[in-house]
């Protein structure tokens with residue numbers, strides 16, 4: 001039906017480069033930092049992952065929408081990406097488990113997408129020139145005005161976004177009679193992390209992004225978790241202070257992605273914005289403790305400083321990213337704390353790294369026994 005009637009749309013990068021395409025979903029404009037994900041599957045999980053808040057997502061897979069959507073396959077209750085950029089948008093879908101088309105899902109969430117973009121040229125351009133802000137818009141005749149508005153969009157460097165996606169009130173997940181109680185700081189938490197913890201006999205209380213240690217500890221948890229999330233980790237002073245207090249008391253602590261960066265910052269290790277982040281589901285990581293390789297799901301635009309980590313007396317690098325040698329995981333030498341830059345909870349996978357959740361539960365168990 002919408003095949004002939006679709007409006008023209010443009011993508012304008014902050015440096016003035018323009019790509020042309022057609023609109024899907026609502027009309028208007030959407031601003032954000034442009035980034036690309038190389039995953040062949042899992043688009044609905046990506047669109048609903050709070051870590052993508054504020055970003056225009058380019059799918060390198062040439063066909064998006066062909067397996068529809070399913071209400072279970074979400075990482076939060078709404079779409080979190082700022083806009084979507086694809087080559088071929090499938091209005092038709094085919095899969096027994098699908099309960100809706102991607103088009104309906106985007107429209108329900110009021111998301112603007114642009115299709116028929118030369119995504120190969122776009123990705124190779126961003127790879128060479130680095131992550132930058134951009135706008136997608138149906139205002140194809142108002143490029144100058146789009147450029148003016150785009151110039152006012154804040155840079156991702158230094159941007160605090162956890163407060164935009166975090167829960168407003170604490171809530172519980174799992175079985176209240178489970179053996180382990182975990183306090184999770186929600187700086188953009190994905191549902192599948194909570195599922196993974198709950199499956200391992202844990203009852204989780206999820207707290208807003210700025211909760212302090214005394215509130216997190218009030219209900220007597222056995223362990224603490226710092227979640228993934230959007231934006232620059234550096235401005236998250238409340239979370240960094242909370243992590244410091246957990247570390248001072250040497251309580252079991254696990255961090256994923258943004259949570260991993262917060263743990264590094266709590267130890268005085270700085271973070272930096274990467275030229276282009278890692279976003280995909282086949283990123284190779286080496287576990288330096290076991291010497292085993294892991295294929296991992298990743299989604300980050302910042303990383304922790306490798307030299308400062310190597311020089312740190314209390315922190316050990318446990319995992320490295322094999323493509324570029326960036327730090328993919330750390331542990332503290334004399335404390336019950338570890339963290340990874342990637343996503344062991346990844347859905348649709350890969351599942352190579354789910355042992356990290358077992359390790360966290362083991363750490364909690366040991367601390368419980370010795371307490």
Ligand SMILES: NC(=O)CC[C@H](N)C(=O)O
Nearest residue numbers: 228229257258300301302
């Ligand atoms: N998935 C995440 O938690 C991402 C962390 C952070 N926002 C980054 O881009 O590096």
